[in-house]
Amino acid sequence: MKNLLILGGGTAGTMMANRLQKFLKPNDWSTTVVDRDPNHYYQPGFLFVPFGIYRPEDVHKPKSDFLQGDINFIVDGIAEIQPKDNCVLLDSGTVLGYDLLIVATGARIAPEETPGLLGPLWKKDIFDFYTFEGSVALRKKLEQWQGGKLVINLAETIIKCPVAPLEFAFLADAYFRDRGIREKVEIVYVTPLSGAFTKPKATQLLGKLMEDKGIRVVPDFYLMEVDNETRELVSYDGKRESFDLLVSIPVNKGDEVIERSGLGDEDGLNFVPTDKRTLQSRKHSNVFVIGDATNLPASKAGSVAHFESEILTENILSYLAGQSLDAHFDGHSNCFIETGHGKAALIDFNYDTEPLPGKFPWPVIGPMGLLKVNRANHWGKLAFRWVYWHMLLTGKHLPVSTNMSMAGKEVEVSV
Template sequence: MKSLVILGAGTAGTMMANKLHHALNPVEWRITIVDRDNVHYYQPGFLFIPFGLYQPEDVVRPRTDFLPKGVTFIPQEVDRIDGNHDQVILSNGQTLHYEVLVVATGAEVVPEETEGMKAELWYKDIFDFYTFEGSTQLAKKLQNWQGGNLVINLAETLIKCPVAPLEFTFLADAFFEDKGIRDKVNITYVTPLSGAFTKPKATAMLSTLLDEKKIKVVPDFYLARVDNERKVLVSYDEQEVPFDLLVTVPVNKGSKMVERSGLGDEDGLNFMPTDKYTLQAKKFDNVFVIGDATNIPASKAGSVAHFEGEILLENVLSYIQGEALEARFDGHSNCFIETGHGKAALIDFNYETEPLPGKFPWPLLGPMDLLKPTRLNHVGKLAFKWVYWHMLLTGKTLPVPTHMSMSGKIKEETV
């Protein structure tokens, strides 16, 4: 019997387990999926927890609830991939041989990468919201916080869900307004990018929103260290930003397992060099990489993992048949951006095309406005939780094309 092994039972890994289970002959193929525990988090929900909009129990389920019968789940840490011998070594010493390996080990925040980040003030006045613990601790903090300087900072340019810190900022503005203390809170958005976002047209729209909401942006600020005593952020060129409450997006890295396997990219961030079109690992033909674990220049987000999943399935099947890998991922990304007070914006883009204004055709809810905050987009954002648990994880096809479509988008200054 042949063996297909998936490392990581998060969004991408779980989805692939379902798709591959459906596509491969069970007499011929055994599918095994490995993760360190049996807790699956709905990560997009972490954003809402600090503001009491979601409760902790809304975002947690057992991983095994979403894995098909017939796929073997091993709850064990992966020590390393031994690609030269087509095997994976688990931390209990067990080895798993594979004909095909799918790496879906994701990305995680590593506050230890920044001097002074995880120190005296950690979870007292400094919080992340990219982890279950961080977002729930921050919820408690925000309940009683009376105001002051709220600083939102990105420690690196390459982060999971690049719009999340902006969404956090907009939701914080609305939260304090509803509480009646917005005039007691200065909100500052401190980023290593040259503007609010990476792409020009989206940056223009988002900058206008930030302005309207009286949120100050400090661009080109590359964080060197956090001074706990003076409560200031210090950049590599010695700029300083004081804070009373710091909400940080720490440096994001791929799994330590990638480092132990010697398979990381040269920046030391442990993302795996991957062909950006075929999703095949650069180093081994029978290894494929999906989701946040890759080093491809696409957003690290659930929608991206979903679109990649359609491509990866085709290419794994082609590889097994000994055929050329013909399916090509176009970098498609589709994200709702919460803008506060029950509205959200929508962006849809790929490697070549930046987010553009216009309409996005959506079969269930009707066309949605791109690059513009509307109530319908917010409904879409909330509906995504249901879609995630019931369709995305179980590998069902969503009513959104895999490749980005120009339909409805307005290209140039005709707007």
């Protein structure tokens, strides 16, 4: 009996366990998933919790509900990965050997990387919405907040779901309008990049959204520290931006077990060096990496993990058959961008192609529109929660191609 061990039972780990179950013979292979948390969080829902659109109980379910067949599920922390000995140590002292390892340990916010972020104002006037606890705490704060200067700050550029901070700004605008206090709220978007939008076509088609919604953008601001006394963000080049309420997107890092095991990239952010096409570890041939845990130059998002899972399934089956890894991931990513008041935009892109306008998923018919703000996209986003729980995690086929398709996309834009 051989052992397939999957570290992390989030979106990527769950999909891989379920997909490989269909191909690995139960008499030959035993599959085990390890995760410290028994709950599976629908992370895209964290965006909606602060605004009362989703209730906290809408965004989590037991992980065990989504692991099919004979998959073993162990709730335990992972102490260390020892790839030379093909084994993993758990916090409880258990040692798990493996023949094939999939690292799907994800990414997490690391507010401790920025001096002052976890100071006296943390969870009083400084919040995150990338954790369940953070989004629930922010919901309570927003309910009683009567206005002032709301600052949304990205501490770093490599973050999970890079469009979520934009969506937060748009939804905050709509939320305060609905409450009738928009004129009492100043919304400022502080980013280390050159603007809220950075890709040419997206800037051309969506760039005015911030201005239209009265959101001020502060570009090229790379956060060094948070001054709790003066309630200011301070950049490395000495710029300052004050806030009454700060919604922070802290530096993102891979799981600490990656650091403890010496498996991370040399930049110290704990992401695992991974072949960007095959998803095999750069260091160990029987170790594969998927989702937010990789150092791939792709977005850290569930849709990316989904497309990767199809490629990785094929490559793992090739690896086990002693064949070359011929399935290549192209960096395909696809995501909705909520813009408030029941509308959304949609983007679809890969390593080489920027988001382009057009129709999705079918040319001409759509029904969703790429780089367009409309109601169909919003309904797509809301419907996606059902798709996520019932189709995506269980590894069912979705009507979206694994590698990005140019069908339906308009290369030349006239506006």
